[in-house]
Amino acid sequence: LPEDQGPSPPLPPPRAGRLEEDVSEEHIAMCSAAKQAAQEAFDAGDNALALEKLTEALMTGTASALLFVRRAELLMKLHRPVAAVRDCDAALEVNADCGKAYRMRGLAYRSIGRWEAAHRDIALGQKLDYDEAVLEVSKLVAEKARRIEMRRAALVEGGPARKRRRRHSC
Numbered sequence: 001l002p003e004d005q006g007p008s009p010p011l012p013p014p015r016a017g018r019l020e021e022d023v024s025e026e027h028i029a030m031c032s033a034a035k036q037a038a039q040e041a042f043d044a045g046d047n048a049l050a051l052e053k054l055t056e057a058l059m060t061g062t063a064s065a066l067l068f069v070r071r072a073e074l075l076m077k078l079h080r081p082v083a084a085v086r087d088c089d090a091a092l093e094v095n096a097d098c099g100k101a102y103r104m105r106g107l108a109y110r111s112i113g114r115w116e117a118a119h120r121d122i123a124l125g126q127k128l129d130y131d132e133a134v135l136e137v138s139k140l141v142a143e144k145a146r147r148i149e150m151r152r153a154a155l156v157e158g159g160p161a162r163k164r165r166r167r168h169s170c
Helices: 025-043 047-058 065-077 081-094 099-111 115-128 132-156
Strands: none
């Protein structure tokens, strides 16, 4: 796929050092309302508005890892895998054990041809949270990654490298 069109949606400031008690009820309500509006826009087929509302929900600073993954899924539907990878990275900062984030990032890597990274993430995502719907894609990505590894091994073992000629002394 070509590069993503337009800038990536903004990410909220890092949550590091912030306690859950620091989150106000107002921010939680704003996040919830934006998520609801995003779902309504998505159901109506307005992906641009759904993306805007998901971004609004994320910017409240109260979002879970799954909300980042939901926006990543929408970005993939909009053919923006690089932005989807970025959202999955953010989701994994919030929850490093989010299998769905690894799977989605793996699918995004697959879209941009990063087969080994895709295989690693999909396999880990399946290990953390198995999803049968991803099984066929997982097999395809594993085969692509295996072929790349085989080619790399063949090159290391003396594939098309040039041999030196021995000079004979007279």
